[in-house]
Amino acid sequence: MSLTVRTIAESEWSTYSDVLYEAFNSSYPPELRERWRELTEFDRTIAAFDGDLAVGGAQILSFSMTVPGGPIPVAGVTSVGVLPSHRRRGVLTALMTRQLHDLHEGRGEAVAALYASEAGIYGRFGYGRAADALSFRIPTHRSAFTRSAPTDPALRLRVADPAKSLAGLARVYDSVRPARPGLYARSEAYWRAEILPDTEHDRGGMGPLRCLIAEDAAGPRGYALFRVRAGWDEHVVPDGEVRLLELFACDPAAYALVWRGVLDRDLCAVVHAGRRPVDDPITHLLAEPRQLNAVWVDDLWIRLVDVDRALAARAYAAPADLVIEVEDELCPWNAGRWRLKAAGGQAWCGRGDAPADLTLPVGVLGAAYLGGRPLRAAADAGLVREHRDGALRELSAAMAWDPAPWGCRVF
Numbered sequence: 001m002s003l004t005v006r007t008i009a010e011s012e013w014s015t016y017s018d019v020l021y022e023a024f025n026s027s028y029p030p031e032l033r034e035r036w037r038e039l040t041e042f043d044r045t046i047a048a049f050d051g052d053l054a055v056g057g058a059q060i061l062s063f064s065m066t067v068p069g070g071p072i073p074v075a076g077v078t079s080v081g082v083l084p085s086h087r088r089r090g091v092l093t094a095l096m097t098r099q100l101h102d103l104h105e106g107r108g109e110a111v112a113a114l115y116a117s118e119a120g121i122y123g124r125f126g127y128g129r130a131a132d133a134l135s136f137r138i139p140t141h142r143s144a145f146t147r148s149a150p151t152d153p154a155l156r157l158r159v160a161d162p163a164k165s166l167a168g169l170a171r172v173y174d175s176v177r178p179a180r181p182g183l184y185a186r187s188e189a190y191w192r193a194e195i196l197p198d199t200e201h202d203r204g205g206m207g208p209l210r211c212l213i214a215e216d217a218a219g220p221r222g223y224a225l226f227r228v229r230a231g232w233d234e235h236v237v238p239d240g241e242v243r244l245l246e247l248f249a250c251d252p253a254a255y256a257l258v259w260r261g262v263l264d265r266d267l268c269a270v271v272h273a274g275r276r277p278v279d280d281p282i283t284h285l286l287a288e289p290r291q292l293n294a295v296w297v298d299d300l301w302i303r304l305v306d307v308d309r310a311l312a313a314r315a316y317a318a319p320a321d322l323v324i325e326v327e328d329e330l331c332p333w334n335a336g337r338w339r340l341k342a343a344g345g346q347a348w349c350g351r352g353d354a355p356a357d358l359t360l361p362v363g364v365l366g367a368a369y370l371g372g373r374p375l376r377a378a379a380d381a382g383l384v385r386e387h388r389d390g391a392l393r394e395l396s397a398a399m400a401w402d403p404a405p406w407g408c409r410v411f
């Protein structure tokens with residue numbers, strides 16, 4: 001195999017997308033292929049060729065993603081796939097290496113993020129599992145709230161047409177986004193291509209996209225997007241299923257009301273809420289929290305492309321001044337000792353000559369970057385070596401963040 005990796009031209013889109021569809025065992029209708037093409041940044045889309053044959057590809061979407069302290073530019077890695085005929089021959093390795101080197105050499109984003117189709121793929125490329133999510137399966141008849149659940153008489157629920165509600169939904173989403181690490185800005189094109197589409201393919205056997213909005217006289221304060229599969233069991237008992245796609249609210253009362261609207265859906269026996277944040281307030285609101293039937297999944301994976309720029313770009317929850325020795329085979333410019341100083345809302349990171357206080361692989365730093373996966377736990381797993389007493393506690397406390405990271409929707 002003679003492998004070359006290069007960006008693709010717009011005219012090569014059809015060939016490129018065929019490779020990805022084959023890799024993902026999918027066959028999307030032309031409309032979906034077009035939606036995908038519209039979001040594609042061709043100068044950030046690379047393909048691997050075996051001679052003339054396209055055998056793999058990977059894309060970057062230019063995101064503004066919240067990290068502790070606020071939004072920064074982040075490279076959103078997506079649409080990664082290799083033809084089944086060429087798997088396990090180093091094509092993905094070539095694509096990942098090229099992406100990271102391009103980002104570094106072009107002074108692109110200091111941080112890359114992705115969702116993994118399988119959790120075992122990206123650790124070897126220096127990505128760390130930076131966010132987790134919870135998937136809930138809530139029986140509607142056991143979904144009562146605690147008596148302290150907040151209410152606001154000014155609020156009412158409205159059934160809305162999702163496609164016509166974009167401005168209101170975006171207003172709510174954008175009010176939450178800057179504080180929650182992992183959430184990324186959605187352009188209007190992104191809302192229309194990724195969040196609001198409602199073809200048979202998007203429905204995947206469920207009903208149409210539905211929307212509930214909680215609002216007062218000033219406008220929307222919360223919303224839920226969901227689908228329902230209507231049904232009755234063999235005893236003609238209604239056993240419809242709600243699939244919650246996303247739910248955001250600006251304040252506790254709106255949040256509780258939107259959830260109530262979803263859980264009280266008539267003729268439905270269960271609500272499936274996939275990929276909720278691990279600190280979702282619903283875990284406090286439900287009178288019987290065991291009825292959440294929560295399952296953990298990995299959410300965002302983070303790769304520090306340039307350790308110094310990435311560490312200087314986020315905020316820290318506590319002061320820190322230490323030298324970190326980073327191990328990074330794939331991106332050797334990151335390897336070695338870095339001094340991190342964080343105090344009074346300012347952070348600085350640069351080369352350090354002093355003896356290292358801690359040694360860790362770059363993936364462990366990536367996992368801690370969004371503040372949701374404590375370094376202390378990674379150290380307990382044997383992934384961090386502490387050379388100065390207290391250094392682990394210092395860095396772990398500084399990198400922790402509240403609220404927990406969460407990307408919400410897979411990109």
Ligand SMILES: CC(C)(COP(=O)(O)OP(=O)(O)OC[C@H]1O[C@@H](n2cnc3c(N)ncnc32)[C@H](O)[C@@H]1OP(=O)(O)O)[C@@H](O)C(=O)NCCC(=O)NCCS
Pocket residue numbers: 023024079080081082083086087088089090091092093094115116117118120121124
């Ligand atoms: C996952 C995929 C991209 C891997 O591509 P590939 O070209 O076979 O990967 P490489 O040959 O470069 O493998 C590099 C290493 O990763 C390992 N690896 C590859 N895929 C893996 C997986 N799914 N799980 C665990 N390890 C994996 C390989 O075994 C290899 O390990 P080694 O270096 O110890 O030998 C390819 O199998 C694919 O397209 N899968 C279906 C689509 C998909 O899941 N894409 C990822 C989207 S997030």
